[in-house]
Amino acid sequence: MTPAYGQETAPADQGATETNVIIGTEVPHEAVEEGLFPPFNPESFASQLVWLAITFGLFYLFLKRVAMPRLAGIVETRSNRIAGDLDQAAKMKEEADAAVAAYEQELAQARAGAMAIGQQARDAAEAEVDAARKKVEAELDSKLAESEAHIASIKSSAMKDVGAIAESTASAIIEQLVGKADKAGVASAVKSVAG
Numbered sequence: 001m002t003p004a005y006g007q008e009t010a011p012a013d014q015g016a017t018e019t020n021v022i023i024g025t026e027v028p029h030e031a032v033e034e035g036l037f038p039p040f041n042p043e044s045f046a047s048q049l050v051w052l053a054i055t056f057g058l059f060y061l062f063l064k065r066v067a068m069p070r071l072a073g074i075v076e077t078r079s080n081r082i083a084g085d086l087d088q089a090a091k092m093k094e095e096a097d098a099a100v101a102a103y104e105q106e107l108a109q110a111r112a113g114a115m116a117i118g119q120q121a122r123d124a125a126e127a128e129v130d131a132a133r134k135k136v137e138a139e140l141d142s143k144l145a146e147s148e149a150h151i152a153s154i155k156s157s158a159m160k161d162v163g164a165i166a167e168s169t170a171s172a173i174i175e176q177l178v179g180k181a182d183k184a185g186v187a188s189a190v191k192s193v194a195g
Contacts, residue, residue: 166190 039048167183167190174181 163190166193 038044167187170186170190171181171183174186
């Protein structure tokens with residue numbers, strides 16, 4: 001037998017003689033063939049295939065019963081969370097759309113109210129302007145009537161004076177030209193010309 005790997009020698013007891021004890025594992029020399037790697041040894045193929053099948057089967061069972069259920073649980077949890085988040089996002093979007101619609105409706109109502117208030121203010125202002133215009137027109141009409149009456153009275157008094165002045169002027173002219181004038185004839189002549 002040959003030693004396969006490192007050896008250690010144990011120290012001898014004090015009372016014993018010096019003998020070296022070899023501690024280690026020894027591999028028989030006959031089992032090792034020169035130049036052949038053990039997994040490629042055709043004599044051990046059958047046992048290697050059996051162990052491969054057993055290892056593969058155990059690995060498959062481990063994957064089937066332990067790893068895959070955990071992965072499936074993780075995937076299901078994530079898909080449920082994503083679905084919940086999507087549902088929540090859709091719900092929040094609907095709420096936001098409803099809030100926007102309510103805002104737009106209130107804005108439209110406010111605009112309509114503002115337009116109505118503006119129209120009422122315009123109508124009230126127009127009514128006030130019309131009333132003030134009518135009042136001013138009435139005042140102007142009354143002043144115009146007063147002025148026309150005053151002008152008529154001045155005209156009539158001026159016309160009375162004009163007739164008297166015309167009579168006196170005509171009498172003076174006739175007296176200067178002819179000598180003596182008839183007041184009744186002059187007055188009738190002035191009235192026929194003025195009338």
